[in-house]
Amino acid sequence: MTDSKLAPEQSTWLKNGVAASNGSAGTPTAQKQAKAQAPPRGFGTLAVHAGSPHDPTTGAVIEAISLSTTFAQSAVGKPVGEYEYSRSSNPNRTNFENAVAALEKARHALAFGSGSAATATILQALASSTSVGPPLDSAAGDRASIATAATDDKAHGSSHVISVSDVYGGTHRYFTQVAKAHGVRVTFTPAIEVDIADHITPATRLVWIETPSNPTLRLVDIAAVARTAHAHGVLVVVDNTFMSPYLQNPLELGADIVVHSVTKYINGHSDVVMGVAACNRDDLHKRLAFLQNAGGAVPSAFDSWLAHRGLKTLHLRARAASGNALAVATELERRTDLVRAVNYPGLDSHPQRDVARRQHREGMGGGMLSFRVKAGRAAAERFCQYTRLFTLAESLGGIESLVEVPSSMTHAGIPREQREAVGVFDDLVRVSCGIEESQDLLEDAIQALERATAEVLAEAAAANGNGASH
Structure with a gap:
């Protein structure tokens, strides 16, 4: 790329x-x-x-922040410019959307009040049991015709979505609790490249991919999945939050829609909650834009301005974060006395390293990694409390480095058996590397891990000794 x-x-x-x-x-x-x-x-x-x-x-x-909620009209029904009301469109939001479209190599982009709002809009527009918004264009080409049939003409009743198993906890919650209540059935699969065709039914509307996945950093071959999905008239959506447009462009690999939590890498400063979806097809854009306006889950002018400002340094931040993550992952992998396993697509040991080389800019692994602490859950939790530079907090993609324990935080709402089936164990720590100096991050991670491990092992030894004395 x-x-x-x-x-x-x-x-x-x-x-x-x-x-x-x-x-x-x-x-x-x-x-x-x-x-x-x-x-x-x-x-x-x-x-x-x-x-x-x-x-x-x-x-x-630098553009001004357009705080006006309404815009003057020269005559009845004739706006002075291209804006009427800020829920429908706003200069700052338009500029941000144009910027994201350029970076994702898309014709269109639509901003939302959060990544979850973008997800909900896509599901409502394209996967609900009844069509919402303008019809899709059956004259847009063979693939578009197939996809139109897939989203407009399939039997009414429960519609179907296929998703990778290890998705963000908020996406899993929406799929299993909200979408289900609106007639959408979701099949989760841990091997979507292998078995996607087996799961497709006449009711299947969408395939949902996160790559890398959250928090186990599994990769999906987007092009391979898109080929199979499109052959069956099914649209492909890729959550590109972990990579950002700098490291991966899913539309170029065959995806129909790419979605981001702008809150993360695109904004990059932990001060905005936003989402965005981008696509190339005009008919998909029209339908999503209709629901963006009708649903009203749009960002403010100020948030749009802030996110656009953050986006301008994305290439610098994403490269720095990726370099830091590689350094931390390499050292953690070396410390087999402290660490059970490291998940990072930038490591040659990653089982899908070849996919990273094909899909990611320069084969970079991104700023996210996760690892299992050898001394168990208690040590994993203490590690997060003992770091001095890494902050114990949810979210990711900011300039500052963060750590968390997904099983008790971002993925706590997913049943244990489902979590562990995809590798989200209680001893798993997720790390978001920021743009600090890599050596400082390395030293901080190792000192916290050594301290947490030593304490837990000492306590276990003491407990065993006390038990033996009785």
Whole structure:
């Protein structure tokens, strides 16, 4: 995956962007000419400039925050510009959506009030037992025709979604408790590349992938799954939160929709709760946009502005976090006296390392890893309390490093037998590496692990000694 080629969809970065930075350059004609002449741009250039207009009146380099909820109209039903009401659209949200579309090499992107809101909208739009919103376009090509039948014409009643087993706890909760109540049946599989065809039924509408998965860092071959799903007329959605657009572009690999919790790497500063979905098909965009507006789960102008500002440094942060995670994972893997197993796709020992090399930029593993503490659950919990730089907290993808125990925190709502079936044991620690110095993170992780392990083993030895004396 390289920056050398600009996908046709990436010309959207000029919309309300660099082409508008100088007076007449912002006119529709000038923008079209600029798009036609736009040379290929690298990721970092797109991140800085996509959806970032210079104010044509004041020349301000950074966009203003548009707090107005409503916009004047020159006559009844005739807005002065392209905006009417901020739930439907807002300049800051539009600019952010254009930027994400450029980085995900998509034609369209839609922002939501959270990643969970984006997930809910996709399920409601495409997997509910009754269709919601504008119809999908059966004239958009063979694959689109098949997918249209898959989402509009299948028998009414319970619809069906296939998902990887080890999904984010919030996604699992929505699938099993909310979507189920709305007539959506979900099949979870730990080997989706192998058995997807066996699970597809006439009612199957979507395949849902997280890659890497949360928190076990399993990978899914997106292209392989997409080929099988599309052959059966089923749409593919990929949660790309762990990788971010910098490290992986699922649409290029065959996915129909890519979704992110913007809260994580895209924003990157732990101060915004947002979500986003991106796609190439106009009909999918229209249906999702209808529900975005009708449901109203949209981000504020200020949150959109903050997330857009964070996105501009994504390439720098994601690369630094990935380097730190590799350093920490390598050292943890070496410490077999303290660690039972390490899950990190950047390690050569990862069982799907070849998939990482194909799907990820430069084969990088990203900023997330998880590991099992050899001394057990008590040591895992104490490790998280004894770190000095890593903060014990949920969430991920910020500039600061975090640790947590998924079985008691982010994945506590998933039954034990289901958790353990996919590797989420009580002794598993999830780590989100930030952008600190790698040596400092290494030293902090090891001192906390050594201290926690020594204490737990000493307590166990003392307990055994006391038991033997009675």
